[in-house]
Amino acid sequence: MIITLGLAIGALTGLLGAGGGILTVPALVYLVGLPVSPAISTSLAVGAIGPLAALIPRLRGGVDWKMVLPVAGGGVVAAFGGTLLGRLISEEMLLLLFALLMVASGVQMLRRRPQATGSDRRPKLWALRGIAVGLLVGFLTGLLGIGGGFITVPALVFLLGMSMRLAIGTSLVVAMINSLAGIAAHAGVSNLDWGLILAFVIPSMMASFLTALLSKRVSNAFLQKAFAIMVLTVAAITVAQVLLP
Template sequence: MTNGRGGGVGLLIVIVVLGLTIGGLTGLLGAGGGILTVPALVYLVGIPVSSAVSTSLVLGAVGPLAALVPRLRGGVDWRMVLPVAGAGVVAAFGGTLVGALISDDALLLTFAVLMVASGVQMLRGRPRIEGVDRRPKLWALKGIAVGLLVGFLTGLLGIGGGFITVPALIFFLGMSMRLAIGTSLVIATINSLAGVVAHAGMSTPDWGLIIAFAIPAMVASFLTALLAKRVSNAFLQRAFAVMILIVAAVTVAQVLWA
């Protein structure tokens, strides 16, 4: 971990607690990695937004892996992964180029606006009972459209896109909350890897911080992924919406009163 930001045992404890918290939410809800990691690294750990973005992308590539293990059988719509993730990889590079032209505060406020829109939609929508009864017409084209949006946001904001991918998979592609979470984790991993490549040379991840953060995050995400199999889609959807609305409010407050 980089020196000069209050280091020592106290900082290590903060990072481990963040890893446990964010990993736990990722395992339970399929999001929480990027949407929480970037603000947490900026405001609690004290690193610049550019470094927080690149660090978050690396964490977004490795963090969901543990949460995927309990979902590999029956928890992922593998046919949907290709159109969404394929389009997302391409769009991540465009998002990265645009992000380089926008100020840190504008990026964080954009982040907050998108979280509010996503959270409100999740609260309004009715969760599906389970699984995918049938795919909508033109599902592959709709998957590509979703992928372009999520990939662009991944490059722009340094997120795996779970907070946008999960609602999009539910409302545009007819998935249940549980299946959308598993599918989103796969897509987030692929998009984050593309974002890491896109950001190469533009900013440097903090590898010490990544190690200290990722180990507790992966343990927590695996355990909460097991828990998620025991709770209802309705609970998961409401919890997802509440989480991102809280983060949006905190992000706006930090930008306006920093």
């Protein structure tokens, strides 16, 4: 089961730049049977290691490195605040918040047309906008145990004018940094099961590397629609699991 989940989630991460935390947390809770807190910590560890394979094919021309610093910088700071708040909220409420954010992200991606190409022409105050995006994503990383790809990718596309392809690569770098900050913030909250993590991460990295290569041949429009469908599907499953007896 763990190997299969790792392959599936790695494939989505490589193709869409998201799918790690957004799918790992529900999968570990509902399919593996972990409590939410250990699932979040495990997801953060997976998010810090797993995206590396998907990033390798994108290192040249697939990442906006200038944007990484403000987005990741804001995220590192906010991850600690999200972790503190997460200790005060019930598991059911955390999962419902998770689903609500997924719905908002998926609907926005379906409504907006993707940028055809990336550009070095950034909007005014792009660094401040990047920090604002980072604060939001980092807070969610600490709160929900996600690298933030499902929020970072739409934010980079719609707020900062990136192409879908460039946003995916940039999001992978930010997700890894945010996950490391989230691990530090969660230190002492729950112990990591490294056997489980490695069983998950190794097949995940293999699949993400292959689908990252495939993504170069896929259009921005397809990537955006696939991203939206993924997050809306997971949101529906999460809500059903929480609300239905």
